[in-house]
Amino acid sequence: MDSVILVEKVRRPDPRGLVRDRLEHRLAASDAAPIGLVLGPPGSGKTTVLSRVAGSSVEPTAWYRAGAEDDDEAALVRHLAYGIGATLPDLDVAPVVGSGSIDVLLAALEADGRPIRLVVDDLHAIAGTRAEAALERVATLRPRQLRMILASRRPPAINTTRLMLDGELEQLDGEDLRFRSWEVEELFRTVYQRPLSPEAAAALTRRTGGWAAGLQLFHLATARLSRTDRERAIDELTGRTRLIRSYLARNVVDGLAAERRRFLLHTCTLGVLTGELCDALLDTPGSAALLDQLEREQFFTTSTDGGLTFRYHQVLQTHLEVVLVDELGAQATRELYARSAALLEGDRRTMAAVRAYARAEDWGSVARLLHQGGSALPPDEEWWSGVFGRPGAPADDPGIVVAGARRLLRNGLIADAVAAYRHAETLMDDLDFTARCAHERAVAQVWLPQPVGLEPGRPRTAERDLRLSLELRTLTRTLRAPSATQGLAAGLGRLLAGDLGGAARAVAEPSDEVPRWEQLAARLIGQLAELLGQPDEESAGRLEEIVLTADVDAFPWLSRVARGVQAALWLAMRPSEWRIAACADLIEDCVRHRDEWATCLLTGLVGAAHALAGRADLAVPLLRRSAECANRLTAPVLQLWAEAIELVVERGSGMASDSADPAPLLRSAESLGLTAVARLLTGAELPAWTEPRPLVDETAEPPAVLPPATAERAAGSAARLQCLGSFALLVGGDPVPWGGLRPRARSLLMLLALRAGEPVHREELIEAVWPEATLASGTRSLQVAVSSVRQWLATAGLPEDSLRRQSDAYALCLPGVTVDVRRFEELARAATGTSSARPADGAGALAAYQAALDAYRGDLLPEVGPAEWVIGERDRLRTLAAHLAADAARAAQGGGNTSAGIAAARRSIELDPYHDPAWRLLAELLDSAGDHSAAAVARREHARVCAELGVPVP
Structure with a gap:
């Protein structure tokens, strides 16, 4: 067996592929280095380039393809001698084969003296073996007439650095092998006989990274397409076709050791790779060395900054991401992306963190980072708006x-x-x-305004989420279809049928095994059933918990509907102008989000709440709108409920015409199985507990906990927010005590007060007040703090909606409020001439500066200390005040008011000790006043400050 020679290993392949002069010249030109080394990952075109060089060489060329079985010197010598002997027929290789020694082979070549080129492909297959060491001897001790070309996936154990310095070696790497766009165009025109336009070739090059195997696989996939269809397919090519995945799985990933395979799969979630990030993600050391090794081995890993950061080739990255989901499952993969995103964010790699958060489906964090990035996002990230x-x-x-x-x-x-x-x-x-994708699409598709069912040709599946979706959607069409006795579908069916007790029992204690959204939806149905039976204010608290949980768990649709139920409850029990406006805002929010189902439900709920409160003029338009929306959604059950309540309200208020006939609605109710609607239309009235309620002026009737004197002041006085020097909310001129608020709630109140009237996104509030919290815990803390602040505002005699929620943002809205920060800035603009109200000059200018300085009572919100959200604004306002004081000193100097000028200059220096003009003015004014010793002291202090800064005295 030792003497076996596999002829296929020494058979030279026929030249194939594109003639690439820029590569072949570097390897085979007469003045090229005698040894060529081609390094590249699988599929990068190494063998193709070598076959072209071998086929065009004027010298006899021997070929050897290394294999893992050729792991010793004897096996290497056998194959090299056989290949060289076939190329140089007169050379007697039998003694060489028998010796099994590289030295004997070299001596035979030296004695022969004829020029020859030796090509060794797949050198990586014998890496680390005695055969590789023997080949190194060939490279370093070869006769002068022997030229060599080596190809490998990773650098060989040969002193290539010394050979390159000696001019003996020319190296091509993966970047050299990468096809350029003009080469792709030429490849498809002359080799594949499938021409592409220059634009299409450039796009294909970008999408494949110029990867030779990717281009070949794309050609195979589109060989039978027309040119138009082929170029259209380029837009759909993302390195994710089955052919490319199969190639990567078979030739790249599956043959790896378990630890390296795990490293690749898990770290692909980062996108941007560094040793520190990979170590933190995997909780193991040594990642930096492994990344360096992957790049050296040309394993689809590249670095463009000298090894600081690395990236996987796009096609490998995508393949790894798909395999990761297949092996870990969707939930575990999302958790891994979330960990990666947090690490990337901590490393200030914002866009990579955005991508990872998106993969983790943490859209709150995505919105937060994009909001922080603002217009600074790179142009190629504009597509995030599409997501x-x-x-x-x-x-x-x-x-x-x-x-x-x-x-x-x-x-x-x-x-x-x-x-x-x-x-x-x-x-x-x-x-x-x-x-x-098709399964999840089918779940969503049943809610489109079309008949219930799956697309033609698709069998009805037993998968639970699709079956539940079909059952729930069916209930919006008819109640005659049988449903289960327990669970979400049963609860909704009984609720729509008017069986409130049965609905509550059907959804009681939902199983922990069902998805989280289903548990929340069941709780919401249970609460709605209880509210329709007998509402109470405690229900609002239970609904708030559902809203909070839906927000934290990222179910915005459920949160929106639960918030609408809560608003409708309060509107029915305690109607007021601001609650009417709040409900209208909720409905318009649904419209802005293009959420038709929530719009349909909330317009119906709010319309019913107006009806229960005795406001038929507001109820009827909303109920009519709800019915129209249900009709568009092909939800006749919801449409019938809205039309029936509308008719009852119109009849009860005298708005219905004499010709209003309930018979069509009765027939519809009978056909749909809505006996409750039939009872409502045939004489039953709205629930007995309802009666017309007048609008409540909650400003004039503050909560009982408010002291009477405070209530009187609040009813007739505008509020003032004081943020400079110290924080206070003043009502009727008196500060409202805030000792009952916890520190974080105080910080929240102050942040919102600083930006009074402006919506501040939830993510920004959490980042500012609870920077150490996760999104989930931060959201819970924010809700608790918001509730505390609302109660505190109520004790001050202010309306409950003073702290308003607008979608995912909060705003402190106090009509007619004055804020001292804004007043200070207005006076500053008037004094400095950036306002049309600037005084002319002289005493008027000095008075304007003094008025602005008087409005600056001290640092902005000193209570919050060095919080990041306030530091920048605090420094800006302090600097503005310092400049105003210096300007006031200059105006006083010009008007001959030396004492006022000295006081203003000293004020400027107190605010900003590094403000040179104030120091110079102070010294000049003191000299003018005859106090030369004080002027000298001022100059010495100025010199000391300049020395601290390391700058010369102006």
Whole structure:
């Protein structure tokens, strides 16, 4: 067996592929280095380049393809001698083969003296073996007439540095092998006989990274397409076709050792790789060395900054991401992306963190980071807006598109979510991935305004989430279909049928095994059933808990509906002008989000609440709007409820015409199984506990805990917010005690007061007040603090809606409030001439400066200390005041008012000891006043300050 020679290993392949002069010249030109080394990852075109060089060489060329079985010197010598002997027929290689010695082979070549080129392919297969050591002897001790070309996936154990310094070796790497766009155009025109336009060739080069195997696989996949269809396919190519995945799985990933495979799979979630990030993610040391090794081995790993950061090639990155989901499952993969995102954010790699958070479906963190980035986001990240609203956006990452589709679905944008799932299915030719997308799309698709059912040809599946979706959607069409006795579908069916007790029992204590959204929806149905039976104010607290939980768990649609139920409850029990406005805002928020189902439900609920409060003029338009929306959604059960309540309200208020006939509605109720609607239309009235309620002026009737004197002041006085020098809320001129507020609630109040009237996003509030908290815990803390602040505002005699929630933002809205910061800035603008109200000059100018300085009572919000959210604004206002004081000193100097000038200059220096003009003015004014010793002291202090800064005295 030792003497076996596999002829295939020494058979030279026929020249193939594109003639690439820029590479072949460096390897085979007459003045080229005698040894060529070609390094590149699998599929980078190494063998193709070598075959072209061998085929065009004027010298006899021997070929040897190394294999893992050739792990000793004897095996190497046998194959090299056989190949060289076939190339140089007169050379007697039998003694060489018998010796098994490289030295004997070299001596035979030296004695022969004829020029020859030796090509060794797949050198990595014998890495670390005695055969590789023997080949190194060939490279270093070869006869002068022997030229060599070596190809490997990783650098060989040969002193290549010395050979390169001696001019003996020319090296090509993966970047050299990468196809340029003009080469891609030439490849498809002359080799594949499938021409591409220059623009299409450039796009294909970008999408494949110029990877030779990727280009070949794309050609195989599109060989039978027309040119138009082939160029259209380039737009859909993302390195994720089944051919490319199969190649990577078979030739790259599956043959790796378990530890390296795990490293690649887990670290692909980072996108941007550093040793520290990988160590932290995997909780193991040594990642930096492994990344360096991967790059040296040309293992689809590159660094463009000298080894500071690394990235996987796009096609490998995508393959790893798909394999990761297959092996870990969706939930574990999201958790891994979330960990990666947190590490990236901590390392200030914002856009990589945004991508990872999107993969983790943590859209709150995505919004927070994008909000922080503002207009500074790189141009190639503009497509992120598509993830948030347009499923057809130019996103070509299937994982992110699917995550965006799920987000759209959770926000109630059904049609957009379905389109996003369809788009994701086109991005990857992988059966498992497309099956998952198709299933999730089917779940969403049943809620489109069309008949219930699956797309033609798709069998009804037993998967629970799709079956539940079909059952729930059916209940919006008819109640005659049988339903389970327990669970979400049963609860909703009984609620729509008017069986409030049965609905509450059906959803009582939902199983922990069902998805979280289903548990929350069941709790909401239970609460709604109780409220319709007998509302009470404690129910508002239970609804607030559902709203909070839905926010934390990222179910915005459920949160929106629960908030609407809560608002409708308060509107029915304690109607007031601001509650009417708040409900209208909630409905318009649904419209802005293009959430038709929430719009349908909330307009119906709020319309019913107006009806219960005796406001038919407000109830009827909303109920009519709800019925129209239900009709568009093909939800006749909801439509019938809205139309029936509308008719009852109109009849009860005298708004209905004599011709109003309930018979059509009765027939519809009978056909749909809505006996409760039939009872309502045939004489039953609105629930007995309802009666017309007058609007409550809650400003004039503050809570009982408010002292009478404070209540009187609050009823007739505007509020003032004081943020400079110290924080206070003054009502009727008196500060409202705030000792009962916890420190974090105080910080929240002060932040909102500083930006009074301006909505501040939830993520920004959490980042400022609870910087150490996770999004979930921070949201809970924010809700608790908001509740505390609202109660405190109520004790001050201010309306409950003084702290308003607007979608995912909060705003402190106090009509007619004055804020001292704004007043100071207005006076500063008037004094400095940036306002049309500036005084002319002289005494008027000095008075204007003094008025502005009087408004600056001290540092901004000193109570919060060095909090990051206030430091910048505090320094800006202090600097503004210092400049105003210096200007006041200059105005006083010009008007001959020396004492006022000295006081203003000293004030400027107190505010900003490094303000040179104030020091110079102070010394000049003291000299003018005849106090030369004080002027000398001022100059010495100025010199000391300049020395501290290391600058010369002006």
